[in-house]
Amino acid sequence: MTSLTVTAKGQITLRKDLLQHLGAHPGSKLEIDKLPGGGIKLTPVPAKGKISDFCGFLKREGQKPVSIEEMNDAIARGWAGLP
Template sequence: MASLKITMKGQVTLTRDLLQHLGIKPGERIDFDKMPGGELRLRAARPAGTIENFIGRHAGKVKTPITIEKMNELAAAGPTYKR
């Protein structure tokens, strides 16, 4: 079990091996669930895609038609966010 130190601001820094275990990269988010007995469950936040995000991603960018296979590939990849 990993043990982490709480800063004076009440913050925690997760170690690299914990982030890798969760599959989290810099800039991504973590979801927490409060569990009974003062426990927390955390997992990598996976944004849910919307059709608006999918369409907006390609608005004005696609000059030639793409195949249904390419559309399926793009849809499976999910949304991309620029921060």
């Protein structure tokens, strides 16, 4: 069993092993339920959204799609210090 200390601001810090057990990482949300008898239950909130919602995120109006080959070429030129 792990003990936590409540700060003067009324906050607690969950230890790394507890966060890993919950599958939580920076930006994760946890749901807290009050249980009878003064206990609480922490449950990770599943991430919402789909990868398909992210696709096209950087596309601007009027911008043509760029192929993988064109991306690789631009990366190679940049790495070589070429315009």
